[in-house]
Amino acid sequence: MKRIRIIDTTLRDGMHAVSHQLTPEQMALIASRLDEAGVGTIEFGHGDGIGGSSMQYGFAKAADREYFKAVSQAVKQARLDVLLIPGIGTIEDLKVAMEYGVKTVRVATHVTEADVGEQHIAFAKKNGLEAIGFLMMSHMASPEKVAEQAKLFESYGADVVYIADSAGAMVPEDVKARITAVKSAVSLPVGFHAHNNLGLAIGNNLAAIEAGATILDGTVRGLGAGAGNAQLEVLVAVLNRMGYETGIDLYKVMDLSEDVLAPLMQRPQIINREALAIGYAGAYSSFLLHAYRAAEKFGVDARDILIELGRLKTVGGQEDLIIDVAIELANKKARTV
Numbered sequence: 001m002k003r004i005r006i007i008d009t010t011l012r013d014g015m016h017a018v019s020h021q022l023t024p025e026q027m028a029l030i031a032s033r034l035d036e037a038g039v040g041t042i043e044f045g046h047g048d049g050i051g052g053s054s055m056q057y058g059f060a061k062a063a064d065r066e067y068f069k070a071v072s073q074a075v076k077q078a079r080l081d082v083l084l085i086p087g088i089g090t091i092e093d094l095k096v097a098m099e100y101g102v103k104t105v106r107v108a109t110h111v112t113e114a115d116v117g118e119q120h121i122a123f124a125k126k127n128g129l130e131a132i133g134f135l136m137m138s139h140m141a142s143p144e145k146v147a148e149q150a151k152l153f154e155s156y157g158a159d160v161v162y163i164a165d166s167a168g169a170m171v172p173e174d175v176k177a178r179i180t181a182v183k184s185a186v187s188l189p190v191g192f193h194a195h196n197n198l199g200l201a202i203g204n205n206l207a208a209i210e211a212g213a214t215i216l217d218g219t220v221r222g223l224g225a226g227a228g229n230a231q232l233e234v235l236v237a238v239l240n241r242m243g244y245e246t247g248i249d250l251y252k253v254m255d256l257s258e259d260v261l262a263p264l265m266q267r268p269q270i271i272n273r274e275a276l277a278i279g280y281a282g283a284y285s286s287f288l289l290h291a292y293r294a295a296e297k298f299g300v301d302a303r304d305i306l307i308e309l310g311r312l313k314t315v316g317g318q319e320d321l322i323i324d325v326a327i328e329l330a331n332k333k334a335r336t337v
């Protein structure tokens with residue numbers, strides 16, 4: 001049977017959807033249920049990765065160390081994984097994660113900036129971790145450029161390279177083109193991380209597999225930034241139907257979704273007008289809740305903020321620009337009335 005490795009990121013990307021407010025106890029409960037369901041790799045922590053809890057990205061309910069402790073005690077089999085965006089997280093933060101048994105790090109950089117992850121990948125490899133190079137906002141670069149950046153990650157020692165459709169802006173042919181280019185440039189396993197802003201998360205995962213990806217991300221109930229990620233239980237069901245083995249018990253993730261996740265969610269994980277605007281404009285999915293707050297504060301339409309952020313080609317880390325754009329739109333509005 002063909003095997004697909006699944007990385008569950010409910011407890012990391014899903015944190016964006018709940019303003020990073022899951023408690024360590026809630027994370028521990030969800031992690032233990034994922035573990036029981038046979039999920040092999042569990043990513044967890046602040047939505048913006050380790051060290052992300054801050055004024056700029058939003059304060060989490062608890063400190064990184066409290067999440068590390070709670071989740072590491074709850075999980076028996078699964079491999080624990082953290083996301084590290086160089087500059088937001090540091091190697092010192094990673095060392096703390098390692099004390100709690102974290103075995104995989106996804107070093108996430110903007111799609112044209114893999115070089116800022118070199119020392120983090122090298123450190124991870126030297127210390128026995130699995131190192132995954134994660135190229136964010138991959139729709140913003142051509143397939144050739146994405147392949148060039150994937151090669152850089154490979155040259156630093158990465159075990160896997162990931163193409164992330166952070167804006168949920170890609171259609172299946174965009175995904176195929178990028179995965180195909182990366183597959184022919186590197187000899188590493190290739191992964192894909194989807195967002196559902198255009199309703200294509202599952203379809204894009206299938207396109208990724210067709211082009212040679214063997215690792216996919218999912219989140220229970222789709223919980224994640226923007227319109228969320230590929231919904232884990234749906235992904236498992238579809239992959240089962242297509243004859244792929246994931247090692248995940250479908251009923252157990254369905255029950256986790258219905259009985260545990262649903263009551264915790266601040267809002268349904270749907271493609272509302274603002275999430276759709278993100279996919280349409282190619283803006284960062286994690287800007288969604290920041291844009292809501294800025295829109296309310298300055299009396300403008302959140303969609304206009306998001307469309308403008310896409311037009312300006314803003315990238316992760318530029319959350320402060322959301323306020324600037326909202327103020328600019330409010331001033332424009334005041335001038336026209």
Ligand SMILES: CC[C@H](O)CC(=O)C(=O)O
Pocket residue numbers: 013047048049108136137164165166167193225285286316
């Ligand atoms: C802000 C980090 C981001 O959420 C990482 C990620 O999941 C993505 O780029 O989609």
Ligand SMILES: [Mn+2]
Pocket residue numbers: 013166193195224225285
């Ligand atoms: Mn994401």
